[in-house]
Amino acid sequence: MLIFSFLNFAPKTSAWASGLFPIATLLPLYGLVMALQIALTKFASVKLPDSVLGFTWEQVHLALGAMAALMAIGWLLTDTGSKQIGQWFEILGGIALVVGAVLLQRERDTGAIG
Amino acid sequence: MDKIKLSTANIVILVAGVVMLIASFLAFLKFSTPSFTIGGQHFGGSVSRNAWSSGNFLIATIPALIGVVMAAHVAVVAFAPQVKLPEKVLGLTWNQIHLVLGFQATIMMLAFLIRSTGGVDKGIGLFLMLIAAIALLVGAVLRMQEQPDPVI
Numbered sequence: 044m045l046i047f048s049f050l051n052f053a054p055k056t057s058a059w060a061s062g063l064f065p066i067a068t069l070l071p072l073y074g075l076v077m078a079l080q081i082a083l084t085k086f087a088s089v090k091l092p093d094s095v096l097g098f099t100w101e102q103v104h105l106a107l108g109a110m111a112a113l114m115a116i117g118w119l120l121t122d123t124g125s126k127q128i129g130q131w132f133e134i135l136g137g138i139a140l141v142v143g144a145v146l147l148q149r150e151r152d153t154g155a156i157g
Numbered sequence: 158m159d160k161i162k163l164s165t166a167n168i169v170i171l172v173a174g175v176v177m178l179i180a181s182f183l184a185f186l187k188f189s190t191p192s193f194t195i196g197g198q199h200f201g202g203s204v205s206r207n208a209w210s211s212g213n214f215l216i217a218t219i220p221a222l223i224g225v226v227m228a229a230h231v232a233v234v235a236f237a238p239q240v241k242l243p244e245k246v247l248g249l250t251w252n253q254i255h256l257v258l259g260f261q262a263t264i265m266m267l268a269f270l271i272r273s274t275g276g277v278d279k280g281i282g283l284f285l286m287l288i289a290a291i292a293l294l295v296g297a298v299l300r301m302q303e304q305p306d307p308v309i
């Protein structure tokens with residue numbers, strides 16, 4: 044999502060360009076936070092606190108994923124002229140984030156879902 | 158008849174949700190050009206678009222919908238106690254859901270505030286929605302502090 048955020052979101056405009064930043068940039072940033080948390084704990088063995096503001100990390104992933112999916116649907120239904128490859132990948136990525144968060148809940152067997 | 162008592166947090170969320178919805182119908186962006194009349198025909202003037210207008214809907218409408226959901230939850234719990242809602246949704250308590258939604262509404266409205274709109278002015282609706290979003294977040298934080306069971 045981060046890579047595709049630098050491609051065209053709207054005609055001749057990336058998600059980081061004036062007029063779209065930072066509203067169109069929130070989606071890849073949410074994805075980045077989620078990916079960073081997993082990368083830091085899995086690959087760098089960084090010890091993060093068990094919970095943040097009363098949320099477990101699985102709940103943080105679920106909350107960010109759900110909000111990312113909400114914004115993805117928002118962009119899907121927003122008339123931004125012709126949708127470019129960057130926007131399509133943000134929409135798909137946003138939905139993938141919530142799917143990943145749900146799978147993470149199941150994988151870690153938190154009992155929250157299923 | 159029992160007197161319904163709403164906690165401060167819930168009053169804040171309820172009011173902010175209503176303000177958010179009303180503000181979403183006010184000018185989100187406005188564009189003004191000098192107006193003049195030629196041959197009886199009027200040109201220029203001020204054009205505004207609200208959060209529901211094409212180009213803004215659905216991305217700018219999301220904070221308003223979030224406010225409606227939060228206020229509706231508070232209203233249902235307070236005024237329709239016979240309606241049974243699940244204690245958790247996707248593993249999140251209602252207080253956590255309020256916090257997530259309040260955070261999301263605030264971050265989106267801040268993003269709209271920061272966003273460059275070129276020569277187009279930001280309208281009163283955008284500023285009111287931002288204030289309402291911050292109020293939603295404050296209400297959600299207050300709800301958290303009223304744990305475990307807020308007085309509704």
